[in-house]
Amino acid sequence: MSEELILNRIESNREEYIEFFRELIKTKSYNPPGNEKNVALKIEEFLKKSNIKCDIFPFGDNRANLIAYLNDQFEGKNLLYNGHMDVVPPGNVDDWKYPPLSATIKRKKFIYGRGTADMKGGVAAMAIALKILKDLEIELSGNLIFNAVADEETGGKFGTGWCLENVLESIKCDFAIVGETSNYKPLSHAIVLGEKGRVQLKIITKGISGHASVPFLGKNAIYMMSDLMQNLDKLDDLMPKIKPPISLEKLKTLLRASFPNQESFERVYKEQPLLANVSKALTQFTKIVTMIKAGIKENVIPDHCEAIMDFRLLPGQTKEMVLDALRQLITDIGYEVKDEPTGHPDEYFFYLEVEGAGKPSYWSDWENSEDLKIFYDIVEKCYNKKPFYFLLPASADVSYLRNTNYCKNSIIFGPGVGTTAHSVDEYVEIEDFINAIKVYTLYAYNFLK
Numbered sequence: 157m158s159e160e161l162i163l164n165r166i167e168s169n170r171e172e173y174i175e176f177f178r179e180l181i182k183t184k185s186y187n188p189p190g191n192e193k194n195v196a197l198k199i200e201e202f203l204k205k206s207n208i209k210c211d212i213f214p215f216g217d218n219r220a221n222l223i224a225y226l227n228d229q230f231e232g233k234n235l236l237y238n239g240h241m242d243v244v245p246p247g248n249v250d251d252w253k254y255p256p257l258s259a260t261i262k263r264k265k266f267i268y269g270r271g272t273a274d275m276k277g278g279v280a281a282m283a284i285a286l287k288i289l290k291d292l293e294i295e296l297s298g299n300l301i302f303n304a305v306a307d308e309e310t311g312g313k314f315g316t317g318w319c320l321e322n323v324l325e326s327i328k329c330d331f332a333i334v335g336e337t338s339n340y341k342p343l344s345h346a347i348v349l350g351e352k353g354r355v356q357l358k359i360i361t362k363g364i365s366g367h368a369s370v371p372f373l374g375k376n377a378i379y380m381m382s383d384l385m386q387n388l389d390k391l392d393d394l395m396p397k398i399k400p401p402i403s404l405e406k407l408k409t410l411l412r413a414s415f416p417n418q419e420s421f422e423r424v425y426k427e428q429p430l431l432a433n434v435s436k437a438l439t440q441f442t443k444i445v446t447m448i449k450a451g452i453k454e455n456v457i458p459d460h461c462e463a464i465m466d467f468r469l470l471p472g473q474t475k476e477m478v479l480d481a482l483r484q485l486i487t488d489i490g491y492e493v494k495d496e497p498t499g500h501p502d503e504y505f506f507y508l509e510v511e512g513a514g515k516p517s518y519w520s521d522w523e524n525s526e527d528l529k530i531f532y533d534i535v536e537k538c539y540n541k542k543p544f545y546f547l548l549p550a551s552a553d554v555s556y557l558r559n560t561n562y563c564k565n566s567i568i569f570g571p572g573v574g575t576t577a578h579s580v581d582e583y584v585e586i587e588d589f590i591n592a593i594k595v596y597t598l599y600a601y602n603f604l605k
């Protein structure tokens with residue numbers, strides 16, 4: 157009975173929900189610099205109309221985290237919904253067909269704008285789910301906690317990290333959903349059980365400068381970097397051997413769930429390189445050079461070269477493992493690694509600096525969870541399509557929930573196509589957004605009743 161009540165409520169309030177979502181898109185929160193407080197105030201205004209208790213925790217320059225509660229009881233089951241309010245900057249605004257802050261609706265089907273997929277759609281849908289449960293005054297024995305955070309796009313330390321350490325740690329959590337986009341169109345939605353970690357390193361080679369006409373005299377910093385790049389694959393053997401959380405074969409079996417039959421799965425897997433490439437990335441340690449700069453003049457042997465390398469870790473691998481393996485590799489190819497970036501003009505060496513890092517995480521016993529099965533069924537019912545269990549090649553805030561042992565039972569599920577996140581003309585399908593509201597509300601109702 158209550159389920160029907162919930163679904164009817166969502167259908168009859170569609171326009172109001174879409175407008176609230178658009179309001180969040182129009183509210184600027186590019187990170188850097190952040191300005192997430194603008195979004196937090198809009199959410200508070202929306203939830204206050206239903207007398208929902210909302211705490212805003214401001215920090216820095218116009219930044220904030222927000223935590224809202226369905227009720228003030230925490231002894232029963234607690235369900236946590238987490239979503240980030242910051243979005244990545246739009247890049248060149250002229251490249252956008254529809255301005256990034258416009259929240260333009262097209263053909264009554266799509267909403268365009270920065271953050272539509274990543275992830276103001278998820279944030280709006282979670283806030284709406286909380287409001288629906290409060291407005292309908294459904295008797296529930298547990299509590300729904302909604303945590304809208306800052307700082308996700310720059311590592312999450314001041315967002316989810318801060319909230320866990322300072323507010324949520326005293327509240328036990330039985331299940332958590334992070335509302336990042338998990339729509340793998342043209343496949344169905346994924347329910348994400350783990351993510352890879354990342355380490356971004358700045359690698360500096362210090363060479364010896366000299367006149368380009370007598371190249372035997374100097375030590376070319378670009379050639380030093382090139383030596384490392386050409387040998388980068390040897391890093392795989394220097395990293396401790398770790399099995400992927402889910403093997404490639406098993407991943408394919410999980411993917412297969414969203415296809416009508418084995419044949420169509422095999423065909424799509426073969427024809428769409430994206431699927432095979434993502435699956436491959438999910439089952440191994442990866443590395444890639446993403447930036448490089450060197451040289452000061454046409455006729456000067458460069459004595460300084462900087463490269464950024466991006467490493468993605470499997471659960472069980474750490475930043476320290478990457479640094480150790482890289483130091484070993486540089487030594488193996490005949491160079492010294494120094495602990496400081498400066499040295500005598502006649503010295504040549506490598507220097508490593510960590511630019512950014514995020515830990516991998518994985519919910520290892522997901523297959524034994526009844527709660528997860530219920531979630532799966534609700535997604536299937538709302539989207540009228542079977543979802544599939546999967547992993548994420550990028551890192552996300554959910555790693556804080558798992559790695560601090562706050563809540564191992566954490567998943568990612570949200571509206572929006574993952575490949576449009578961070579891109580120009582980011583968009584979400586309105587129906588996907590509405591269905592996400594249904595999933596979040598029905599699941600909270602089922603979990604807490």
Ligand SMILES: [Zn+2]
Nearest residue numbers: 240274275336
């Ligand atoms: Zn995101």
